[in-house]
Amino acid sequence: METRRLCFPRQRQVLLLFLFGGVSLAANRFRHYSVTEETERGSFVVNLAKELGIGVEELATRRTRVVSDDNKQHLLLDSHTGNVLTNEKLDREKLCGSIEPCMLYFQILMDNPFQIYRAELKIRDINDHSPVFREKEMVLKILENTAEGATFRLERAQDSDRGLNGIQNYTIEPNSFFHITISDSDEGTIYPELVLDKALDWEKQPELNLTLTALDGGSPPRSGITTIRILVLDVNDNAPKFSQLIYETQAPENSPLGSLVVKVSAEDADSGVNAEVTYSFFDADEDIQTIFQINPFSGEIILKALLDYELVKSHKINVQAIDGGGLSARCMVLVQVLDTNDNPPELIISSLSNYIDENSPETVLAVFRAKDRDSGENGKTVCYIQDNLPFRLKPSVENFYILMTEEALDRESRAEYNITITVTDLGTPRLKTEHSIIILVSDVNDNAPAFTQVSYTLLVRENNQPAMHIGSVSATDRDSGTNAQITYSLLTNQDQHLPLASLVSINANNGQLFALRALDFEALQAFEFHVGATDQGSPALSSQALVRVVVLDDNDNSPFVLYPMQNASAPCTELVPRAAEQGYLVTKVVAVDGDSGQNAWLSYQLLKATEPGLFGVWAHNGEVRTSRLLSERDAARHRLVVLVKDNGEPPLSASVTLHVLLVDGFSQPYLPLPEVAPERAQGDSLTVYLVIALASVSSLFLFSVLVFVAVRVCRRRRAASLEVCSVPEGHFPGHLVDVSGTGTLSQSYQYKVCLTGDSSGTSEFKFLKPIYPNIHSNGPDFQQHFCLYCDVLLKFIIPNKFSFLSVIMQYNN
Incomplete structure (x- = not known):
């Protein structure tokens, strides 16, 4: 059982359920739910509205979400009914492996205010796997002088199911020499042992073939079979003996392939063929055989694959030494995997808004989580952004961070921000992860048009042609889009004696001014009026400028x-x-x-x-x-x-x-x-x-x-x-x-x-x-x-x- 826990930690990672708003931890107790594995997608788990005692509309209003820790969405929330449903067929064996009970931990997050409810989902096992023996045939070499009652431990069958659905019994076909007994291991599993009922006689029968059956406790039960081939050996009265019963060693997870992990050694007091010892793994899981390899003659155990501390922190290897006469001995090798800082921090974005209106007060732009798969100092993270930006990071619970504005933004000063979020661990050497977020500042009509000059002086020679272009006014607006589209107009003249409407006109689009009729210096030497510039924002903003038209004299009068x-x-x-x-x-x-x-x-x-x-x-x-x-x-x-x-x-x-x-x-x-x-x-x-x-x-x-x-x-x-x-x-x-x-x-x-x-x-x-x-x-x-x-x-x-x-x-x- 412990071996399975060390080999499959990834399947035990916690799934989170998110809901955004304020920042408060709702409760520390777990809410328990369960579902049977292999149920169809969309199967009912719980009605979240009834469970939390709130309405379905509030779930939607408060942006209730279900998010897993590794971004695998096993569950989903139906916002119309408030039901939490399975998003896929859940395979208990894939998710938890040998761990029992199989629990998926998740969180429920709610916004406005921000609340977190921690919960766990138990995946109930079904009998969907049959027992399987690793070898189709087991070979046992037994001395003919072996005493009656001697027991021989057999390799157990493997069954991915657990509990009652796991292996419950072993049987052997009836014979006159052996029977099967069931024993419990230290890990809580059972394994078969072959018990000798009658002395063997190599001369009469040098070989026996028996069928071993493994049965699980499902309904109906499933079974698996293998053949036991018993070779009766001549007398060999000394078995190999290991120098240590338990070998303990350490290996960094970044050890290269082919590196030596440990060397085991056994000696046999016999001579000749009976003293020749060979080494092999005994009752080894598939993961052990994938990662390690043993030299059958030297007993050296080397790496076939890279170690990963984040997956398995330690390995337990059973090694068997067999001499030429068929006698064997066993020892245990414990390999402790040492963590190295080989995983950069991860940044998981949960909520992101790339647009913000200028002049907005403190606003939440993003919610994200920082994590590192390493342990100890290698797994501690520090999160920060660039200096001299009007933003700040606010730490929250469960390694969550909130990116928010520090002050109201001004689009006219800066319309776009490229924020680089840097997450650094505290390992040696330090590893970091950077994530860039583009924030675009949306325009608000907060700038009135501004004329390029406070006042304009236009010179027009008298006797001009009607509708002649006499000059232009120009205004700019620091806003953008429709907020920066400017319309020009002549403002009402306070001087009732000046017929402004018959003197000049203005182009509303470009501010060009035109004289509507010929001017006479002797009748009108200069006049003033105001022009207005109005943008298209809501509400519209405007400004005005003074225009002074000076009529230049022509020599059109005789003395x-x-x-x-x-x-x-x-x-x-x-x-x-x-x-x-x-x-x-x-x-x-x-x-x-x-x-x-x-x-x-x-x-x-x-x-x-x-x-x-x-x-x-x-x-x-x-x-x-x-x-x-x-x-x-x-x-x-x-x-x-x-x-x-x-x-x-x-x-x-x-x-x-x-x-x-x-x-x-x-x-x-x-x-x-x-x-x-x-x-x-x-x-x-x-x-x-x-x-x-x-x-x-x-x-x-x-x-x-x-x-x-x-x-x-x-x-x-x-x-x-x-x-x-x-x-x-x-x-x-x-x-x-x-x-x-x-x-x-x-x-x-x-x-x-x-x-x-x-x-x-x-x-x-x-x-x-x-x-x-x-x-x-x-x-x-x-x-x-x-x-x-x-x-x-x-x-x-x-x-x-x-x-x-x-x-x-x-x-x-």
Whole structure:
């Protein structure tokens, strides 16, 4: 019985039953169940729900499992009924060999909370094997002088069944020389002994053949037979004698094939053939004959196969020595197998989850068990993972470990982890096993889109084509999949005066911005709005950025002449006394440009003149001055064409025509006569001049009254918001932002002419300032032009130290 236990430890390994959840040991006592061997697959063992006192639904909810120690699933759990069933035909002889009773140990594990129930399943034997003798024929050599009553032990039959189904009796066919008796061995088995009833006579009968039958206790019983061949020998009165009855030795399990285990020795006092001793195994199991081999002449026992401490820790060998006369002796050899660290640790994964959501709290990823088939220090294990990972190993019961997260993970920092679990034993040399687990971090929409810039400045030249691409905004999202898909949109503008929907549009997929219509720098120089970027996650996250569109100026406005006005019904004539000195200010051409920057830089030049060299124009301020002293020979009337040109590319220009009248003095102005009759004009009488003067004075008086009334009315209209030469402080639209400088004049503004008068009798313009946002050619704006014209008359023409008559003559002309 003990020999069988040493030879078949693998069949005795414990089967585990797993159920995952919390970590607590439910009970230390065993639950006992039984099943008959060779029953069909799916045979009922126990109803686990009734046994544990819980519902079938709870078994499924708590992930109840049955797992064996060596990953052989002998039992399975029906989650619908709660029945534990056999997963295969159970062969008691394969599972336990000679061990009786045959017990399969297992565990029931339950999750949430984690519980373990230890149990054992007894495999009941059936009589499915017949007794078998190792040899079909036994040969016994018996001396003829053997005394009656002598016993001869016979090799027993082998029966894989145990208990009552094992061998229970031996019988021999009836004869006059021998009978069979049954004896018990130290291991608790029975063996047959042949008892001599009558002395043998070699001369009468040198050989006998008997049939030996072995019977088991099954119902019906099974049997096996062998033949006993008895050779009657001549007298040999000395049997071999071993030097030791028991030989004890040790052999490391990694001993090479052919190595010597032990040498037995026996001597015989006889001589000749009767003293020649041969050695052999006696009553040896098949495992002994497979692993060991004995030299029949030297008694050396050598290895035929490798030893394995994890399978059999010791071997018991019976050795027989027979001399040439047929006498024999027996001894026992005990071989103790020494363990070496030849088995690396094993890692058995019971539960594994390769995916985990980021931002998850502490989560169990895997449950596994570490084991080592070696013993002592060779079988102790240490388990660890790499450092600097947000995971930890938590030891549990029965050498179980739980791999779990230490903190919430961030997919954007790291989306995949390769965790290497290393199990090392404490043997010499140390052996280790590594197992890699890939953990993928699933994305959660925890990152809002981020624009590449906080604000964007887009430059667009005015007069652009409608639907022109003016720029792009771009945002990125650190998430993945649909959580990183971004949609762009224009956000509602808080400025109600800015028609954003008619100005720009955005491509929702790529953030490209388009101008919907042509922009005009003079009407809108810059505007701002916000764009939003929203991902497709749930819930969706968004961000926004400021976009500023700056309209660049084109030179699309020609200079506009404010003074002298060119649309008057009568041309403006400037009066210059002939006594004027060189550099005398005749007048000042005032012009503006609706553009900005260098497109509004104006320059003045004299394009045409009745008498070149008499007058000059300052290029930067448009002042028309005399270039030299006047003389009597200079013509009285002069026509000047002044060209006003901006600095754009290409440059635009405008021209203005000035009429200059040279007079000797305001009291006696020189009045030119018609060109068709100059001599006749000089001969007119004084009476005609007086009549003309009276009429002119009367007309000028009436005209002056009208102008005075008109100017008072205009100034009262502007009294609420204007002062002389001051800029109105009205609110400009908030969306108009000047980033590149304004021009000399925007077409949307009206200008007020401010002049100075000093004691020298010269007048000049000081500056121009915007008054109203719009100027048109008709309606109320015409009144503004008229007021402006009246201001010029009162502030520029009248303060000049000309005679009242000169003014009259100018307007009559």
